[in-house]
Amino acid sequence: MTNPASSSAQQGVSVVGLGPMGSALARAFLAEGVPTTVWNRTRARTEAPASEGADVAADLASAVRCAPTIVTCLRDHRSTRELLEPLPAEDLAGRTVVVLASSSPVEARETQAWADARGLDLLIGAIMVPTPLIGTEDSLILYSGRKEVLERSRPALEVLAPRSEYVGDDPGLAALLDTGMLEVFFAGMTGFLHASAMATAQGSAAADFAPWAKEMLAILPAAFDGLAAAVDAGEHPGDEDNLAMELAALDHIVRTSRESGLDSRFPELMHGLARTAVDRGHGADGWSRVVDMLRTAPAPEAAQAG
Known part of the structure; x- marks a missing residue:
């Protein structure tokens, strides 16, 4: 795994959004010794990462200002944009915002256009593994958009997923691949469950x-x-x-x-x-x-x- 003492990892990260996945992201950074600041609307959710060594930001603006890489993990892209929209442009200047929220390809492109209009360095990712695999060798996150933004933040992002794969410059491509892979996954599980229902209905x-x-x-x-x-x-x-x-x-x-x-x-x-x-x-x-x-x-x- 990448040495966190290098580049963006050494300078620290901020994790915004501490649901199950966001909390897993924060734990992975902390486990590798990456200076980590966390923020969540519900402050109680910051207690667990704080007990593991995370700094708790007093507000969103403080969380954004204390690290060059801001990893957001909210419900969707719209809520991410709505959360970041009120921040002054100077708070985000020179920083990389990594959006790790589920979306459709169209919504991901809208988020990139929103960021471009504000002059933000933004990277869109799709997490392809469940929370227990974050920070392990099996972790996989797909990224699309501006490749140079990924490369600048790669040392930090590879803490979360050694397989941090760049899939193309279309900002919606990671979301498209995520959606397609999930369809194969859910269709396969549903097929197995239906076949199992047939089997159990007939005594197997x-x-x-x-x-x-x-x-x-x-x-x-x-x-x-x-x-x-x-x-x-x-x-x-x-x-x-x-x-x-x-x-x-x-x-x-x-x-x-x-x-x-x-x-x-x-x-x-x-x-x-x-x-x-x-x-x-x-x-x-x-x-x-x-x-x-x-x-x-x-x-x-x-x-x-x-």
């Missing part, structure tokens, strides 16, 4: 099903590579399997779900996408053709009916 146990579910996970990396290549090329060969075949498999999932008395909306969504593709003449194409169905928002009537 989720723990007995889990090893078989992991067998499917093992083939996904190669499947993702193939799907990505097909999406980028705009070609969807169905040489090995095709949508007409896969629609039959989805029929079985929907039927089993209904027979088990479950909420079948999740498998019905996948079935509906495949059904639409087949009805549009793509039955001989591979599963990647579904991307074209997803690229068109359903009509309002159809969305309400779903």
